[in-house]
Amino acid sequence: LVVLGIETSCDDTAAAIVRGNGEILSQVVSSQADLLARYGGVAPKMAEEAHSQVIDQVVQDALDKASLTERELSAVAVTIGPGLSLCLRVGVQKARRVAGSFNLPIISVHHMEAHALVARLIEKELQFPFLALLISGGHNLLVLAHDLGHYTQLGTTIDDAIGEAFDKTAKWLGLDMRKSGGPAVEQLAQEGDAESVRFSIPMKQHKDCNFSYAGLKTQVKLAIASRNIDAKVPLSCASSLDRSSRADIAASFQRVAVLHLEERCERAVEWALKIEPSIKHLVVSGGVASNQYVRARLDQVVQKYSLQLVCPPPNLCTDNGVMIAWTGIENFRVGRYDPPPPANDPDDFMVRRKYLMT
Ligand code: ATP
Numbered sequence: 461l462v463v464l465g466i467e468t469s470c471d472d473t474a475a476a477i478v479r480g481n482g483e484i485l486s487q488v489v490s491s492q493a494d495l496l497a498r499y500g501g502v503a504p505k506m507a508e509e510a511h512s513q514v515i516d517q518v519v520q521d522a523l524d525k526a527s528l529t530e531r532e533l534s535a536v537a538v539t540i541g542p543g544l545s546l547c548l549r550v551g552v553q554k555a556r557r558v559a560g561s562f563n564l565p566i567i568s569v570h571h572m573e574a575h576a577l578v579a580r581l582i583e584k585e586l587q588f589p590f591l592a593l594l595i596s597g598g599h600n601l602l603v604l605a606h607d608l609g610h611y612t613q614l615g616t617t618i619d620d621a622i623g624e625a626f627d628k629t630a631k632w633l634g635l636d637m638r639k640s641g642g643p644a645v646e647q648l649a650q651e652g653d654a655e656s657v658r659f660s661i662p663m664k665q666h667k668d669c670n671f672s673y674a675g676l677k678t679q680v681k682l683a684i685a686s687r688n689i690d691a692k693v694p695l696s697c698a699s700s701l702d703r704s705s706r707a708d709i710a711a712s713f714q715r716v717a718v719l720h721l722e723e724r725c726e727r728a729v730e731w732a733l734k735i736e737p738s739i740k741h742l743v744v745s746g747g748v749a750s751n752q753y754v755r756a757r758l759d760q761v762v763q764k765y766s767l768q769l770v771c772p773p774p775n776l777c778t779d780n781g782v783m784i785a786w787t788g789i790e791n792f793r794v795g796r797y798d799p800p801p802p803a804n805d806p807d808d809f810m811v812r813r814k815y816l817m818t
């Protein structure tokens with residue numbers, strides 16, 4: 461089994477080829493870093509154009525790096541959501557063109573399911589049921605994965621996701637946004653005192669597994685304003701005092717943002733163990749899971765319950781084609797795929813599957 465995975469749900473155009481045994485034959489990501497830096501966020505129309513410009517090349521590069529032609533593929537997997545529909549369409553049309561031209565089955569993949577399931581490619585011991593914390597730019601989910609395609613959502617964000625809070629903190633602190641904001645905040649936080657700015661932990665009074673990051677974002681914005689930090693002055697030019705107070709804010713924000721995750725995860729583990737006592741793993745995935753501080757703190761949480769933390773390597777935590785190909789493989793094995801589309805009908809943008817996680 462050899463599956464091509466295509467991902468275009470947000471600002472990365474990604475493709476990868478993975479074998480049924482989990483061997484990654486190739487992996488290509490083209491990111492819209494320049495657009496992101498120029499506009500401080502993703503503009504759907506521009507993102508769509510950027511995907512359209514590179515999608516053919518990205519897929520070709522994935523085939524070339526794997527030394528394969530389309531004829532040697534078994535199926536094509538593609539993200540059908542959630543994401544920006546203009547952007548998703550570029551990937552779906554490409555997948556349907558390849559599948560139609562080479563008579564290949566097509567597998568519809570849920571982006572968040574893929575963030576979770578890629579952990580099973582990395583950790584072969586990871587069996588269902590398991591608990592997953594999915595933390596990225598648009599989602600903050602605690603999910604109990606009973607079986608493939610069978611998930612219970614224990615918690616979600618009532619406003620923003622943690623990645624959005626990292627990105628805005630980076631922007632307001634004037635950090636380098638050429639990559640996403642998260643890594644820049646993580647790096648600066650290493651220089652700061654995490655106890656210096658007293659941010660309050662979100663939703664302490666709500667004894668559930670939901671999340672909220674909008675209030676913390678506002679607290680960060682106010683802290684920056686009250687210290688007269690000018691985000692237009694680059695970090696490298698700022699006085700050392702300015703740099704250290706920015707680092708203090710970064711570290712204090714990161715500490716509280718992650719304390720919120722820790723608290724919710726503890727409750728979720730306790731709930732989950734009551735429903736599925738055989739759970740042995742907490743999967744943490746999505747872009748924010750590449751943060752080393754997040755990993756270290758959540759590792760402490762799971763150790764209390766004798767569970768094992770499974771975090772994919774950073775390049776499989778952020779958006780990538782491997783997770784789409786792998787989730788395609790898992791679904792293909794249980795017969796969840798569509799027959800090859802007609803060769804000249806790439807416009808049929810049908811979303812066939814219903815998911816519990818949306
Ligand atoms: P979603 O998966 O919700 O649709 P997305 O696909 O845009 O969102 P991902 O690529 O999965 O997001 O994750 C990107 C997010 O991860 C960004 O908000 C980014 O700032 C954050 N991120 C990436 N690396 C780190 C890091 N080291 N520390 C904190 N956040 C990070």
Ligand code: FE
Nearest residue numbers: 596747778779
């Ligand atoms: Fe994602």
